[in-house]
Amino acid sequence: MLEIQDLCVSVEGKEILKGINLTVNAGEVHAIMGPNGSGKSTLSNVIAGRPGYTVTAGSIRFEGSDLLALKPEERAWAGIFLAFQYPVEIPGVNNSYLLKAGLNALRKQRGEEELDAMDFMQTVREKAKLVELDPAFLSRSVNEGFSGGEKKRNEIFQMAVLEPKLALLDETDSGLDIDALRIVAGGINKLRDPSRAMVMVTHYQRLLDYVTPDVVHVLADGRILTSGGADLARKLEREGYDWLLK
Amino acid sequence: MTDTHDTVAAMVAALSRHEAWRYTKLSPLVAALGAEWWQPADQVADSHTPAPEFDAIPLDGTCDLPAISRQRQATPEGGHDAPFTAQLNRLFARQTTAIRLTDGSHPEQPLLLIQRADGGACYHRHTLEIGAQSAVTLIELFDSGRSEAALCSSHLQITLQPGARLTHYRIQQQAASHHHLGSLQIEQQRDSHYRLHAIELGGGLSRLDLTIHLQQPGAECDLNGLFVLAGTQHADHHLTIDHAAPHCRSRAEYRTVLDGRSHGVFNGKVVVQPGAIRTDSAQHSANLLLSKRAQIDTKPELEIYNDDVQCAHGATVGQLDDEQLFYLRSRGVSEDGARTMLITAFAEAVIMGIRHDPLRQRVEQAVLSKLNNG
Ligand SMILES: Nc1ncnc2c1ncn2[C@@H]1O[C@H](COP(=O)(O)OP(=O)(O)O)[C@@H](O)[C@H]1O
Ligand SMILES: [Mg+2]
Numbered sequence: 001m002l003e004i005q006d007l008c009v010s011v012e013g014k015e016i017l018k019g020i021n022l023t024v025n026a027g028e029v030h031a032i033m034g035p036n037g038s039g040k041s042t043l044s045n046v047i048a049g050r051p052g053y054t055v056t057a058g059s060i061r062f063e064g065s066d067l068l069a070l071k072p073e074e075r076a077w078a079g080i081f082l083a084f085q086y087p088v089e090i091p092g093v094n095n096s097y098l099l100k101a102g103l104n105a106l107r108k109q110r111g112e113e114e115l116d117a118m119d120f121m122q123t124v125r126e127k128a129k130l131v132e133l134d135p136a137f138l139s140r141s142v143n144e145g146f147s148g149g150e151k152k153r154n155e156i157f158q159m160a161v162l163e164p165k166l167a168l169l170d171e172t173d174s175g176l177d178i179d180a181l182r183i184v185a186g187g188i189n190k191l192r193d194p195s196r197a198m199v200m201v202t203h204y205q206r207l208l209d210y211v212t213p214d215v216v217h218v219l220a221d222g223r224i225l226t227s228g229g230a231d232l233a234r235k236l237e238r239e240g241y242d243w244l245l246k
Numbered sequence: 247m248t249d250t251h252d253t254v255a256a257m258v259a260a261l262s263r264h265e266a267w268r269y270t271k272l273s274p275l276v277a278a279l280g281a282e283w284w285q286p287a288d289q290v291a292d293s294h295t296p297a298p299e300f301d302a303i304p305l306d307g308t309c310d311l312p313a314i315s316r317q318r319q320a321t322p323e324g325g326h327d328a329p330f331t332a333q334l335n336r337l338f339a340r341q342t343t344a345i346r347l348t349d350g351s352h353p354e355q356p357l358l359l360i361q362r363a364d365g366g367a368c369y370h371r372h373t374l375e376i377g378a379q380s381a382v383t384l385i386e387l388f389d390s391g392r393s394e395a396a397l398c399s400s401h402l403q404i405t406l407q408p409g410a411r412l413t414h415y416r417i418q419q420q421a422a423s424h425h426h427l428g429s430l431q432i433e434q435q436r437d438s439h440y441r442l443h444a445i446e447l448g449g450g451l452s453r454l455d456l457t458i459h460l461q462q463p464g465a466e467c468d469l470n471g472l473f474v475l476a477g478t479q480h481a482d483h484h485l486t487i488d489h490a491a492p493h494c495r496s497r498a499e500y501r502t503v504l505d506g507r508s509h510g511v512f513n514g515k516v517v518v519q520p521g522a523i524r525t526d527s528a529q530h531s532a533n534l535l536l537s538k539r540a541q542i543d544t545k546p547e548l549e550i551y552n553d554d555v556q557c558a559h560g561a562t563v564g565q566l567d568d569e570q571l572f573y574l575r576s577r578g579v580s581e582d583g584a585r586t587m588l589i590t591a592f593a594e595a596v597i598m599g600i601r602h603d604p605l606r607q608r609v610e611q612a613v614l615s616k617l618n619n620g
Contacts, residue, residue, distance in 0.1 A: 092591025
């Protein structure tokens with residue numbers, strides 16, 4: 001589904017990613033772990049198409065076609081979703097208005113009919129239950145005045161509504177207390193699907209206790225140092241990153 | 247008549263040295279209507295007012311509400327201290343329509359004043375007195391009949407008697423070939439309340455001089471402005487809020503959205519007189535520049551002559567937020583759609599204050615279609 005080859009990315013002239021190779025297949029859940037500043041968010045952002053990054057070498061292909069040629073919204077239409085590490089507050093833009101616009105744009109691209117207001121509300125209410133999000137949040141401005149945990153829940157809720165093929169979850173576990181973590185992880189597990197791939201970015205083992213990954217990668221200083229199964233994450237939890245960085 | 251024209255020519259020449267006209271030049275009027283652009287058009291324009299899409303009490307000749315009296319009288323001469331827009335209007339508006347809403351009346355429907363220009367210079371002049379303890383909404387629409395070049399000159403003087411409350415929606419949606427010189431003067435007596443939503447969408451050059459006199463204790467005004475400009479449009483609001491009595495409160499919140507080579511000017515002057523203790527005044531101007539060639543000049547002016555006051559002011563100028571744009575696009579909204587969402591959200595802060603549903607929808611639609619058509 002996703003094939004990244006020799007990807008090098010710089011920001012403001014500084015090289016951040018230094019030759020990433022990564023293949024993610026449908027149905028798989030990958031975890032990317034690594035110390036702060038290693039380039040995890042950069043990788044997720046470049047896949048989602050955030051402006052401000054320069055790809056100096058390498059390629060990203062999604063379902064066989066060149067992803068880097070697409071605008072951010074075209075990547076969303078192709079089935080890519082990024083749950084932001086820091087979801088931005090957008091005063092004056094209504095949460096459900098945004099979702100309806102996004103979902104209907106997506107459906108149009110897939111040749112499906114737009115949802116009317118009734119069907120949309122029904123879908124959305126169902127999905128809100130998945131992460132125990134109070135439907136009152138739907139009529140509020142996007143992320144405005146949400147607590148850290150509510151913002152993260154809102155991201156997973158949006159993912160549930162938009163039903164992406166590839167979900168990138170950037171530090172979705174950070175800032176969550178243990179109850180919220182359980183709820184969010186439960187939502188993620190319910191969204192696991194043989195046709196859907198997920199890449200979870202995290203620097204803690206915490207989330208992985210609830211969502212067991214198929215593959216774990218360690219990213220440090222812009223390179224993937226090693227990859228392994230779920231037990232690699234547990235080893236990192238016990239021994240830290242030092243043994244790898246030497 | 248030649249006397250009058252010499253007078254106007256001298257007044258216009260003097261404007262080039264006037265600080266209040268530093269950012270607004272009358273050259274578009276000269277280009278559109280000739281050197282003597284102020285020459286009144288032959289026809290009186292308010293003969294064919296279109297029916298509005300909502301119920302309202304028209305303030306033209308057809309108004310038959312007993313609570314409202316209406317008289318046309320010759321415009322009195324004199325009064326040279328008024329701003330240029332008011333003086334010009336006085337010179338050429340031969341008649342003044344004087345309207346009074348009687349004491350203690352609360353009409354359910356809004357009062358409606360439609361003012362238009364159909365080609366050439368058209369002068370409209372009204373006084374409106376809101377009787378004591380009355381409460382009413384006034385909708386003032388400026389639009390265009392034909393599309394030939396025109397000037398709409400408007401002067402409206404409103405008196406709010408003790409305890410009166412007026413909500414005033416002033417919507418300028420003239421054709422692009424039409425220019426606007428407006429003067430709005432508000433006299434507020436004890437415990438009166440005036441709320442304004444002034445929306446600038448249309449016209450080429452549009453200027454409003456707004457003067458509020460808080461004459462007696464307990465008077466309050468709440469002024470809200472929104473400019474949505476594109477192309478070479480120019481809109482300028484000069485506000486003077488005169489706190490002449492104790493315990494008065496004033497608020498001004500302006501937002502501008504400027505695209506193309508448009509130019510917005512906001513000047514908010516607050517004067518606090520020596521006796522006006524416990525004055526509470528705040529103004530804010532927020533400006534969104536959508537293009538590198540758009541320009542905003544925003545300036546607060548405070549003249550405070552006593553210590554017992556609270557006066558705040560602030561201004562922000564910015565572009566659309568890249569983080570917000572990316573967030574919306576990552577959810578599948580097109581780039582144009584995302585821009586429109588953010589601009590609308592910015593403007594909505596003012597539009598939401600329009601508590602008359604059909605009018606709010608009309609303004610929302612006008613803003614949207616303007617954003618979509620550039
Ligand atoms: N917009 C940016 N401008 C400058 N430096 C950046 C920017 N984004 C990321 N970086 C730098 O790139 C490196 C990797 O950042 P990031 O991808 O956020 O790491 P992680 O998510 O693994 O913590 C850091 O050194 C960070 O300071
Ligand atoms: Mg990060």
